[in-house]
Amino acid sequence: MANTNAQQQSHSELALAESQTTEDIDPKRGGWITFPFITVGVMGLTIASSGWVSNLIVYLIQEFNVKSVDAAQISSIVNGCNSLFPIAGAVVADSLFGCFSVITFSSVVSLLGIILLTLTATLHSLRPSEGETPSRLQLGVLYSALTLASIGLGGTRFTIATMGADQLAKAKDQGVFFNWYFFTLYMASIVSFTAIVYVQDSVGWGLGFGLCIATNAVGLAVFLAGKRYYRLVKPKGSPFISLARVLVATICKWKLVLVSSQTQSNRSSYYYAKTEVSKLPSSAPSSSFRFLNRAALQTEGDIRPDGSIAKPWRLCTVEQVEDFKTLLRLFPLWSSGIFLSTPIGVQISLTILQALTMDRHVGPHFQIPAGSFLVFSLLSTPIAISIADRFLPSTWIKLTGHSPTPLQRIGLGHVLNIMSMAGSALVESRRLHVVRSHHLEDQTVSSVVPMSALWLAVPLAIVGVGEAFHFPGQVSLYYQEFPVPLRSTATAMIALLIAIGFYMSTAVIDFVRKVTGWLPDNINQGRMDYVFWMLVVIGVGNFGYYLVCAMLYKYQNVGSDYENQEVQDEE
Template sequence: MADTNAQQQFHDQLSQAESQTAGIDLKRGGWITFPFIIVGVMGLSLASWGWVSNLMVYLIQEFNVKSVDAAQIYNIVNGCNNIFPIAGAIIADSLFGCFTVITFSSIASLLGLILLTLTATLHSLRPSEGETPSRLPLGVLYSALTLASIGLGGMRFTIATMGADQLAKAKDQGVFFNWYFFTLYMASVVSFTAIVYVQDSIGWGLGFGLCVGTNAVGLAVFLAGKHYYRRMKPKGSPFISLARVLVATVRKWKLVLMSSQIQSNQSSYYYAKTKDSKLPSSAPSSSFSFLNRAALQTEGDTRPDGSIAKPWRLCTVEQVEDVKTLFRLFPLWSSGIFLSTPVGVQISLTILQALTMDRHVGPHFQIPTGSFLIFSLLSTPITISFADRFLLSKWSKLTGRSPTPLQRIGLGHVFNIMSMASSALVESRRLHVVRSHHLEDQTSSTIMPMSALWLAVPLAIVGVGEAFHFPGQVSLYYQEFPMPLRNTATAMISLLFAIGFYMSTAVINLVRKVTNWLPDNINQGRMDYVFWMLVVIGVANFGYYVVCAMLYKYQNVGLESENQEVQDEE
């Protein structure tokens, strides 16, 4: 018992020393901060999803934007909402810290939503029916969307990081993340149903006004906990270390390294380690050997005490190996781009389909167009729960091991292809109804006798796919990324979404230029051909992924699996 107490005391002292080194104020933080942060997450997320979810319908109905053009704007906005979090994380890590970035982003979001509400309430800030919007309404609208996107992007990941920073134990951090993701899902569900219903059925001004109110409440509650928060000092972005390796490699490009020199002149490389370093003092690996130049010492690179004098000319061997790890992961990561691109196309085109279909459920209730994405949002958490409690355990019993992250991602690819095929079949059925009722020459907003609930099927399937490939990618990047980069591993997922939405915009533009499948009146087009095209490209992308997965060798996941198997045998 005495030994146990001594070990616990030593562990506590070590943790305290590490916390002080990292710049953590141990007198603050803890679970007392949880209500302030989680209510802030709820309020800010309700506001964010409240305006994003129904944006396309607002552009079409209130700003007279053509349907496909509205889809393009919607995709660009979603791309920004997924790329801004990366910029927010970098700024928080390297310059200002999480609290400042969250506060600034929340204020920017509030200002953007106020402007958006003004466009819905002031007649001078939106065009008359049937008229093309002038510069002033468009300028105010785009300013509102820019500010709101900055706000959404700046707080999405930083507020999660700040919440985890308040808790010292990994178990408590895990509990916080569970509540964080639960809150995000609840906020998205409420936004895609209640707030969208208010916008469609009562008024856009009131709907956007609710977003302003929830944003203000979330910001106020978050700021109310200011004196309780534990704040981490900015430690510098890990991306700077990556940039230094690339710059140092270019600056030393003329140095010629022979393979024999790589093995024999180990003393020529810089091996200084950080406290988290686990790399043995061995020569740099032979893969991507051109990067080894960054760790090769030349005259003037170091000071007399052995420290680096020119950080943009000399890097440690460990930093070089970290960059090589990212290079090895890049092919797998790149295959995920076309997991997001079809989803971006599907989301925007599904809203256009829903506008032409019968959205009534019963005689008195009509599903808002922007609420259809709720089928995907609900499908994902339901599938995750079902897979975690049933499918994965059955897999483990049958195979003797848990499914690897790469296997989960592969299943996500398959369901993604199935979803596009399902969308193509639904659209073929919709076009058949259009022709049988001679609605080709009617406007795209003409309601046809076909239930929009058919659209729930492909959306639910894509949600199932996300339940497999999204956790699989998070697990893969977190476990395989170098230790200094694990905090930014999830940002790679956000980057995939951003590129996917931008790519979806490019795909739609290309289709419109090369074919007549997507006219302004979709009843006269062949949207089903667009989905079948995505199926073909998805199959090719899946083949590329399989090749990359077969060639990839786990760095950490494989070791952990082996250790787990040994424990199971014991």
């Protein structure tokens, strides 16, 4: 799931870049000359961040003597933070300091976090001896390192793509940049999940984390070297602030009596921006979520003599209120993605635990590191995206007569996600059968079960294909349906969804451990297959909820776009 985060920001970042006004563009700066500096920066920072994240469970188990399921829980929390912190980074960059300052500061913080993590791997005093429980000091240093590294990752994940698009004035050039940006991101992630993880497992954790330090430092240095060429766009303020203003203004004016917006005289009671009257249908607040119209209702003292707002947190424009309503209409669809992301978070954590107990050899001399198995999902997603973009539209048109809509793509992702969880359940059932037939129930987790771990690649590949449908489908839906001023929040919605999914996966595992005996410290004595079957049941129920939301939802912008696409396809 983490490998989809950058892919999800494409449309929203492109919208942000296209919305720049002419005064923001300095013709003496920017352009393709900045591309090598930003690309190398992306490559270095991504290798560094993925390098310490991808093998974290194994590191906690082997070096800090953390119990296997507890290590999976910690990893889920860290992954949740890695998806949540970028939202804060994007808000800070948009509203206060700008992309360059946030990227620079976050890269330094990331570097400090990885250095501290490397010290835990190289200094014996900062990690427990074999069989001992880590001390408070050792855990404090470890958690401080993870926190710093996560904060650093959060400040670069969204903002560096935005800054890259800021350097190019034409939409076509921005599209080319994003293609190369995604390619760089995926290649860097694959390097981390294979080469870096192999060094950590086969050579040493100190050298593995040291390589992350080196790539982070090189990425930061090259990024800073291009400063004199960058076009720096001034912060324009976060769209989240306008959303908060609508909510606060509604609460402040809760006791006011609403007036009807159907007559021209009553419409004058609402506050409109100078240019928004021509944009809104009938120039009136809509009747849905009518209580929010209070935020745009004018009262004495709200307006200055020159017509501007005197108290921004007590009065909003009608357009801002309608934008907030649009988000509320999309919320049910968005909420269905929480239980779409949660099973993926559980699967990521538990698959590594399975791999640690299975035969990971490929040939007589090479053994796949347990943390590298997630690369099968990482690879299947971009491959599925390229195939789907090339063949799915034409095939779908032949079968249904029209192009696939975002909601249909999301629905297909739901189905594939359920199939993946069922596949993981079947693989685990087979693994437990082999464990019992060889009487390995009482053996340690490190004992190898005579079953190839490559069976784990099948459900991982399926979930990766599912991500290629449901995450891009959600971004496409939000990008086209969000109000224009808020389109840059589409990616934040996906990141927030992924973050909640990871936290929910932690809660699910914790609940299962407390209520059942399915997840003991030695998974050979448990029933992890029951956990996956439980996720299948949850997935089926969530898919039913999604279908209801999808049938009740009425497109506002997507419909016309896809009708035009059908005409083009027929031509």
